[in-house]
Amino acid sequence: NAGVTQTPKFQVLKTGQSMTLQCAQDMNHEYMSWYRQDPGMGLRLIHYSVGAGITDQGEVPNGYNVSRSTTEDFPLRLLSAAPSQTSVYFCATLSNYGYTFGSGTRLTVV
Amino acid sequence: QQPVQSPQAVILREGEDAVINCSSSKALYSVHWYRQKHGEAPVFLMILLKGGEQKGHEKISASFNEKKQQSSLYLTASQLSYSGTYFCGTEVGNTGKLIFGQGTTLQVKP
Numbered sequence: 503n504a505g506v507t508q509t510p511k512f513q514v515l516k517t518g519q520s521m522t523l524q525c526a527q528d529m530n531h532e533y534m535s536w537y538r539q540d541p542g543m544g545l546r547l548i549h550y551s552v553g554a555g556i557t558d559q560g561e562v563p564n565g566y567n568v569s570r571s572t573t574e575d576f577p578l579r580l581l582s583a584a585p586s587q588t589s590v591y592f593c594a595t596l597s598n599y600g601y602t603f604g605s606g607t608r609l610t611v612v
Numbered sequence: 613q614q615p616v617q618s619p620q621a622v623i624l625r626e627g628e629d630a631v632i633n634c635s636s637s638k639a640l641y642s643v644h645w646y647r648q649k650h651g652e653a654p655v656f657l658m659i660l661l662k663g664g665e666q667k668g669h670e671k672i673s674a675s676f677n678e679k680k681q682q683s684s685l686y687l688t689a690s691q692l693s694y695s696g697t698y699f700c701g702t703e704v705g706n707t708g709k710l711i712f713g714q715g716t717t718l719q720v721k722p
Contacts, residue, residue: 533708544614544699545654545712552708561614561711592653596708600644600656601701 505529508593508604515583515611523578523607525593533596534576535560536568538589539606545592551576583611613637615702617713624720629688632716634700636681643676643683644701644710647694654699658685690720 509524527534535550537560547560549568557568565587567579580587588611594601615636622630634643642661646654660676660683673686687694697717701710 535708535710537712544714545701547709547711550709558709560709596710600646600659601654601710602656603653605653 506593506595506602506604508591508607510607511605513607513609515580515609517583517585517611519583521580521583523580523591523593523609525576525578525604526574527576527595527602528574529595529597529602530573531595531597531602532573534570535594535596535601536566536576536578537592537594538562538587539592540589548578548591580609585611587611614711615700615713617698617700617716619716620714621717622719624690624694624718626690626692626720626722628690629686630690630718632685632687632698632700632718634683634685634702634713636702638681638702638704640676640678640681640702641705641707642703643674644703645672645674645683645685646699646701646712647696648699648715649696657698687718690718692720692722694718695720 507526532553536548537545551557551570591607593604618633645658648654658674676683697715699712701712
């Protein structure tokens with residue numbers, strides 16, 4: 503039982519490049535979310551999903567796309583990376599006992 | 613809309629008590645509390661649901677005033693391990709869409 507697995511753990515991108523942050527869970531949870539956390543700041547919601555095939559925007563969705571084709575996977579795509587997207591990204595799943603977070607992906611855009 | 617936490621920072625001695633507050637301008641379905649240590653992912657502490665139900669750890673207590681849309685987290689007889697940043701997250705409706713406050717940094721000194 504791995505919980506919530508995020509890959510990669512670290513990534514450096516050049517401005518304009520695209521990439522996908524992976525998130526997988528093995529707890530069969532319907533609700534999943536992506537957050538970004540900037541230094542000294544709280545967690546800001548990017549996108550979330552209430553089940554396979556259903557996604558919605560959070561507080562800061564611009565520049566990011568998501569899809570949810572299966573219950574297990576919820577990838578986050580950066581369409582054209584910008585330095586402002588340098589951050590730590592957390593994926594999380596929701597159960598009756600709150601959100602379980604993955605270990606995070608530290609992304610630097612140069 | 614982001615909930616507002618207070619205070620922004622607290623410094624305690626071991627054994628002292630602390631209260632962290634979280635307020636929202638919207639009617640809430642639930643309030644979550646998480647603790648994050650430096651370089652780690654947030655960890656679930658407590659969820660308080662509209663109607664009074666609470667789920668969480670035994671050593672942590674919290675309250676939820678539905679009329680005022682305010683929640684408070686009570687840390688009693690603090691230990692060094694309580695140090696970290698505490699976040700409240702608020703949910704409007706049973707949507708799984710959790711918006712976090714800016715965080716409260718707690719430092720417990722020997």
